[in-house]
Amino acid sequence: MAEVVLSEVSKAFGPTQAVDAISMVVPDGAFVVLLGPTGAGKTTTLRLIAGLEAPDAGDILIGGRSVAGESPAARNVAMVFQQYSLYPHMTVRENLAFPLRSPILRTPEDEIRRKVAEVAEVLRIAHKLDNRATALSGGEMQRVSIGRALVREPEIHLMDEPLSSLDAKLRADLRVELKRIQAGLGATMLYVTHDQIEAMTMATHVGVLDAGRLVQLGSPREIYENPVSLYVAGRLGLPRINALPADLFAGAPAGAATIGLRPEHIAQGEGREARVARIEHLGDQTRLHLTLDGHEIVTLADAHTPLEPGDALAIQPRNALYFDVSGDRI
Amino acid sequence: MSAYSVTAPSRRQQWIAGVLVALYAVITLLPLLWIFTTGFKSPSDAIAYPPKLAFEPTLEGYVNLFTTQTRQTEAYLAENPPESWYEEMVHAKGMVIAGPSRFGERFLNSVIIGFGSTFLSVFLGTLAAYAFSRYRVPLKDDLLFFILSTRMMPPIAVAIPIFLMFRSLGLSDTHAGMILLYTAVNLSLSVWLLKGFMDEIPREYEEAALIDGYTRFQAFRKVVLPQAATGIAATAIFCLIFAWNEYAFAVLLTSGTAQTAPPFIPTIIGVGGQDWPAVAAGATLFLLPVMVFTILLRKHLLRGITFGAVRK
Numbered sequence: 001m002a003e004v005v006l007s008e009v010s011k012a013f014g015p016t017q018a019v020d021a022i023s024m025v026v027p028d029g030a031f032v033v034l035l036g037p038t039g040a041g042k043t044t045t046l047r048l049i050a051g052l053e054a055p056d057a058g059d060i061l062i063g064g065r066s067v068a069g070e071s072p073a074a075r076n077v078a079m080v081f082q083q084y085s086l087y088p089h090m091t092v093r094e095n096l097a098f099p100l101r102s103p104i105l106r107t108p109e110d111e112i113r114r115k116v117a118e119v120a121e122v123l124r125i126a127h128k129l130d131n132r133a134t135a136l137s138g139g140e141m142q143r144v145s146i147g148r149a150l151v152r153e154p155e156i157h158l159m160d161e162p163l164s165s166l167d168a169k170l171r172a173d174l175r176v177e178l179k180r181i182q183a184g185l186g187a188t189m190l191y192v193t194h195d196q197i198e199a200m201t202m203a204t205h206v207g208v209l210d211a212g213r214l215v216q217l218g219s220p221r222e223i224y225e226n227p228v229s230l231y232v233a234g235r236l237g238l239p240r241i242n243a244l245p246a247d248l249f250a251g252a253p254a255g256a257a258t259i260g261l262r263p264e265h266i267a268q269g270e271g272r273e274a275r276v277a278r279i280e281h282l283g284d285q286t287r288l289h290l291t292l293d294g295h296e297i298v299t300l301a302d303a304h305t306p307l308e309p310g311d312a313l314a315i316q317p318r319n320a321l322y323f324d325v326s327g328d329r330i
Numbered sequence: 331m332s333a334y335s336v337t338a339p340s341r342r343q344q345w346i347a348g349v350l351v352a353l354y355a356v357i358t359l360l361p362l363l364w365i366f367t368t369g370f371k372s373p374s375d376a377i378a379y380p381p382k383l384a385f386e387p388t389l390e391g392y393v394n395l396f397t398t399q400t401r402q403t404e405a406y407l408a409e410n411p412p413e414s415w416y417e418e419m420v421h422a423k424g425m426v427i428a429g430p431s432r433f434g435e436r437f438l439n440s441v442i443i444g445f446g447s448t449f450l451s452v453f454l455g456t457l458a459a460y461a462f463s464r465y466r467v468p469l470k471d472d473l474l475f476f477i478l479s480t481r482m483m484p485p486i487a488v489a490i491p492i493f494l495m496f497r498s499l500g501l502s503d504t505h506a507g508m509i510l511l512y513t514a515v516n517l518s519l520s521v522w523l524l525k526g527f528m529d530e531i532p533r534e535y536e537e538a539a540l541i542d543g544y545t546r547f548q549a550f551r552k553v554v555l556p557q558a559a560t561g562i563a564a565t566a567i568f569c570l571i572f573a574w575n576e577y578a579f580a581v582l583l584t585s586g587t588a589q590t591a592p593p594f595i596p597t598i599i600g601v602g603g604q605d606w607p608a609v610a611a612g613a614t615l616f617l618l619p620v621m622v623f624t625i626l627l628r629k630h631l632l633r634g635i636t637f638g639a640v641r642k
Contacts, residue, residue, distance in 0.1 A: 052537050072540040079541045085534035089556040102543025148542070 001188045002063030002155040003028045004049060009058030011044055018044040020212035021058065026156065026205075031182055031189045033199040033220075035235050036209035042192040043082075045209070046158045049190065050079050062155045073104055078149035079158040082165065085145065086133035092144055093129040096120065099152050119147045122181060139170040146174075150181065157182075157189045163198065175201060196236050200224070208232045230327040233260050239287055239298040241321075248272075248293060249317050256330055260321035263300040271316025276307050290315065362617070368610035376606040390419055391607025395433050395598065395615075399425040433612060436594040441619065442505055443590055444574040447512035451569045452562055454513070455520025460550060462521070463528035464536075474525070477518045485515050486578045496583055503588045511583070512573040519572075520565050527561025528554070563630035567623065574620050591616050 004026040011019040019041045026032045034042045047053045049060055051072035060067050067075050078099070086095050096116045100107040107115070120126040123143045128136060133144065142162060149157050162178075163171045179202045182189050193199060199206050200220045207217040208231075216228045220236070227233035233241045242261040246252035249272065252259060274297065278289040286305060290297040290313060297315070301307060322330045339347065368376050370387040393416045401424060410426065412418040420427050462470060492511065493502075501507030531554055539549035555562075581593045595612040598605050 050537075050541055052540065071545070072537075073543045073545060076543075077541060079538070081534050081538065083532075083534055085532065085538045087535060087538075087553055098539070099542035103545070103548065104543035148538075 001028055001153075001186060003061075004063075004156050004188065004190070005061040006045075006049070007059050007061070009045075009048060009055045009060060011041075011048055011053055011055050017212050019048065019055075022209075022212070022214045023058075024207060024214055024217055026188060026190055028188055029186045030204045031179070031191065031202055032205045032207060033191045033193060033203035034207045034209055035194065035196070035199050037194060039211075040209040041212040042194075042209055043160050044212075046079065046160050046190060046192055049075075049156070050077050050158055051075050073102065076104075076152075076155050077158055078152050078154040078156075080142075080145050080149050080160065080162040082161040086136075086141055086148075088132075088134050090133055091129070092120075092125060092131050092133055092136070095133050095144055096129075096147050096151055099148060105152070115151050119151050122150070123147045123177070139166050139174070142166060143174065146178065150185075155188065157187055159189065159191045161193055161195075162191075164193070164195065171195075171198075178202065196238065200236065206236075208235050227321065228329050230258060230260060230323045230329075233321060233323075233329075237262050239263065239300070242266075242297045242299075243323075244292075244295050244297065246322060248295065249320075251317075253322055253330055255324050256322040257325040258323040258327070259317060260323060261297065261299075261317055262321075263298075265318055265320045266297070266299045266315050267318040268299075268301075268313060268315055271314050273312050273314050276309050276311045276313055278309060279305070279307065288313070365610045365613050365617075369607055369614045371607050371610075373605060373607055376610070388419075388607075389416070391605070391611040393419055394605050394608035395611045396431055397427045398429055398431050399423075400428045402426050431598075432594065433591070433598075436589055436591045437615070439505065439584075439588055440574060440590040440592070440616070443508045443512065443588070444570055444619075446505070446509040447516065447573045448566055448570040450509060450513040451516035451520045452524075452566045455517060455524050455565060456555075456558070456562060458517075458521045459524035459528050460554065462525050464533070474522070477521050480514075481518045489579065489582055492579075493582060503584045503586055505588050508580070508584065508588055508590070511579060512569075512576060516569040516572055520569060523565045523568070524558070524561055527558050527565075531557050560630045563627040567627055570623055571620060 006022050006024050008021045008023055009019060010017070010021050022041070022045060024032075034045060036042050044053060048055050049062075051067065051070060051074075055068070062075060062077070086092075087098065090098065093116055096119060097112045099105065100112045100115060116129070117126065120129055123146065125140055125143050125147065128140060133141065136144065142165065146159075146162060149159075163174055166174065175198055181187075182202075191198070191202065203220050205217060206220050206223045208215050208223060210231050216223060216232050218226070223232060224236045227236075230241075230243055234243070244259050244261065246256040246259045249259065272292060274290040274292040276288060277291050277296070279301070280287040280289070281303075286301045286303050288299050288301045288305075288307065290299065292315070299315070307313065324330055367385075369391045370389070371382070371385050372388050372390055375382050375385045376391075397416075397420070399420055404424075407421055407424065407426070412421045417427060461467060462474060467473065496502045496507055496511075499507075501510070535553045535557070536546075536549045539553045540546065544552065575592065576590075577592045580590045584590065584593065591612065595609055595616065598608045598612060
């Protein structure tokens, strides 16, 4: 396990600037989640660290050593791909042993057997070890993929949306498992996702990417409560933050163009009168869709709310976030 | 009543398909059956009209194929009684076996040249196809087109330049010359076919192997090659069939040392005309290696190309 440092790393594919002068530190033992929409440069960042792409500029240090020009094998990193890329011509056992048998590690056979059994136990795939990789379900395949990263002791684990192809229940199970394993091993992990629940529950640090640039890096709580821009604020929180004209409510600071309201920023019962448009019962939460001067606002209500569509509800902001014209936080 | 299905063929469709397949099989297998049975006929049965469906099988054709024979006097025949069943067969015609025929050598030449050029075509084709599929090769499309363009005219169109080239390079009637020639002809097919198969293999596998601690070449050998096995087998079969059956260049460029079986078999002359049973026997034996090779690799031909371990 080691600290990974990116300094001013850039990478362009033709006219597209995929990664734009990113500098960040992934501390030893940290679980860093990169958030951002498709095309923000998350996967490219991982591939640059893995050595599958060469940066146009900047340097990457793993454990204090510059790895520029080193092959992926020499960097000693593990990576789990978004698509479960198990070697289809091998059994589960052979897949798990493959990295251990590499010319770099050359692990003795009895140790391979021990480690594979150990990982299979942790990931609950021990009974499938002698199956062909192709005879597994999607969830099992992805667990083997993760297992292939865990049998080694790499400097850093790179995970590229490893859970995105799984169904909701399996995703929730594996999320918990993965966090437990990471904490147990004290592994350094850089994890790409656009699932904010994964980011909030697993990360020690969250990095938000926008068009190849790292806009904010901090703890999940910090990113949620103290976003530097409207863009970052929109990355976390369900329902999404409401972005409204700042003059909709009184009391906006000078220069504010947009007011950002999360459900907890909306006090119900007094203030301006909004109309209830729709009520969604999601089980764990009840969402209120309100309209105010033609703007739609989504907030939360009590599960057994007496409100019905067409009712009036007074609302006013409480500790809201304000942003200027360019979307920066005020 | 069985459940109605949109995709499964109905009874009637299955029946029609069955009849069509059987009909096709009869049409394609009939010449083979004809060659096979002719090999076991006596020379007179072989040319009988109307053709004899029932005949007394004999190995005369095979004996003639493998031996050279000379006519001898009654006295010589009486002095040297036959020592084996095949000598007896030859004696009955008033002849003796003078020695083995050249069929064995020619057959061996076919094996060396056919399999040699197949191996070389597939080996070079695999490497080239991998490079074209994975690396940024300058002028890639033009190069691929050039490779394909070598097949845009019948190879025999360049027979005379090749003949002259081979003569001045000392490649005429050599194994190496024929292997080179067939490899050159097969290579374009091999590169194009294999590039298609390589393109189908997701890059993720190699990237995973690179990160797992392997070099590019090791990843190619341990991850790409096993998955390209289907394509390699199919390509090898096509290459072998071409090299094995090639006739025109073999006639033109070989006469002795490196002559393959195809130009040799039709030249088997018996007593008083073409020895059809011997020709048929030679053709039957000549079919066997390709058949065995194809059957051995059939498993790979039938198996799917990708296995669905990567979501697309």
